[in-house]
Amino acid sequence: KQEVTQIPAALSVPEGENLVLNCSFTDSAIYNLQWFRQDPGKGLTSLLLIQSSQREQTSGRLNASLDKSSGRSTLYIAASQPGDSATYLCAVFSNDYKLSFGAGTTVTVRA
């Protein structure tokens, strides 16, 4: 069974600092990996999808890397803003397309 771990569980940084969020998974036979953002009491917003054959994806201030062999993905958020405060979830697709979620990293960006 795929186990997904996210470290740290919580992170508080001053505005402008870069964020580094880590995700590890136990089974490297993955289909895709997707990063999401969840605001309190809300659904999930897709941030980036990395195909298993890719090493990274970029969108604006966000960059996600994937190292399948070591079972790791990292989400970088450059020049953080208070609006980036949320919980960030890493989710791994197995080959039957089921998602396994990490517990999330709750980010607070202080103005």
Place this chain on the structure above:
Amino acid sequence: GAVVSQHPSRVICKSGTSVKIECRSLDFQATTMFWYRQFPKQSLMLMATSNEGSKATYEQGVEKDKFLINHASLTLSTLTVTSAHPEDSSFYICSARDQGLAGDRGQFFGPGTRLTVL
């Protein structure tokens, strides 16, 4: 693009009643939709996979007779919580897989439905 809606956003019901939650993909067709449950301060737990035109596949430990899933069209899946009890109170979130012409774009999630059973 890739917008998924859920209705209702909140529902409060009495114990023993049934509640239906709708999940719609608004700008793409989804042959596969998923239903999740999320408890406070916890991550999402997959309940079932809903395939258009066929029976849903339930995860271990999820009662299929209690959580009825219907995926009648390429844009609509419904989850009915039958004979709801207070322990069914939770945040239910659906997602839809976007396998469009541009390739697989992953799963897109609805805004969730907060169910409270009194």
